[in-house]
Amino acid sequence: MSRVPTFRLDRLLANLGYGSRREIQALARAGAIILDGARLRAADERIPVTRDLPERLTVGGVALDPPPGLVLMLHKPTGVTCSHKEAGPLVYGLLPERWRRRDPPLSTVGRLDKETSGLLLLTDDGALLHRIISPKAKVAKRYRVELARPLAGDEGALFASGTLMLEGEDKPLLPVELVAEGPTRASVTLTEGRYHQVRRMFAAVGNHVTALHRDRVGRLDLPADLAPGAYRILGEAELAQVFDEGR
Numbered sequence: 352m353s354r355v356p357t358f359r360l361d362r363l364l365a366n367l368g369y370g371s372r373r374e375i376q377a378l379a380r381a382g383a384i385i386l387d388g389a390r391l392r393a394a395d396e397r398i399p400v401t402r403d404l405p406e407r408l409t410v411g412g413v414a415l416d417p418p419p420g421l422v423l424m425l426h427k428p429t430g431v432t433c434s435h436k437e438a439g440p441l442v443y444g445l446l447p448e449r450w451r452r453r454d455p456p457l458s459t460v461g462r463l464d465k466e467t468s469g470l471l472l473l474t475d476d477g478a479l480l481h482r483i484i485s486p487k488a489k490v491a492k493r494y495r496v497e498l499a500r501p502l503a504g505d506e507g508a509l510f511a512s513g514t515l516m517l518e519g520e521d522k523p524l525l526p527v528e529l530v531a532e533g534p535t536r537a538s539v540t541l542t543e544g545r546y547h548q549v550r551r552m553f554a555a556v557g558n559h560v561t562a563l564h565r566d567r568v569g570r571l572d573l574p575a576d577l578a579p580g581a582y583r584i585l586g587e588a589e590l591a592q593v594f595d596e597g598r
């Protein structure tokens with residue numbers, strides 16, 4: 352028995368943001384939708400939604416958008432917010448306009464602060480999103496940090512101790528690994544994602560983070576050729592790297 356989900360064409364395209372079901376029906380009637388070289392004129396036809404559908408189906412001569420189950424990596428620049436509704440530039444504004452009308456919607460996997468740059472995952476797969484951010488999954492996130500003042504030398508031991516309590520919280524942080532990379536530079540690797548965690552950790556030791564960049568999630572590195580503001584669809588192998596606990 353096939354496990355490939357099938358969707359009505361009008362529902363699939365409406366959920367991908369191509370318009371209302373009525374508009375999709377009109378597109379189909381006009382012969383604008385082609386599957387495997389043949390015009391699909393019946394919008395109620397059920398079609399198997401496979402990963403390769405964009406290679407087989409065109410709308411108005413253009414390849415179909417990626418079907419649901421989409422995972423992206425974005426090089427988040429500073430100055431954009433991980434939110435669907437806040438004022439100012441949003442990460443979703445870096446994606447194709449139609450993708451903002453998808454249902455299920457694309458959401459960021461956790462958040463990076465407005466002034467933090469680096470590797471940000473987005474997905475429309477809610478179960479996957481929770482699998483990545485769940486504290487149980489212990490997915491490591493590595494940040495490169497620039498500091499206002501030189502490291503004192505004892506931060507690494509304190510961060511690794513599992514006893515550091517952030518202001519206003521009642522549970523200590525899980526151990527964080529710090530690697531000094533210069534007098535005012537370090538990388539930190541953490542498995543939690545508390546609010547402004549890295550900035551607050553350094554504030555707790557009397558320092559101040561002047562720049563913060565995430566370059567790794569699990570064992571998935573931000574590719575050097577992915578420019579700030581650019582994104583890429585994640586393949587199965589790259590997604591597996593997110594959950595890879597090896598070093």
Ligand code: URA
Nearest residue numbers: 463464467547549550
């Ligand atoms: N810690 C922070 O302080 N900010 C981020 O964006 C991520 C981790």
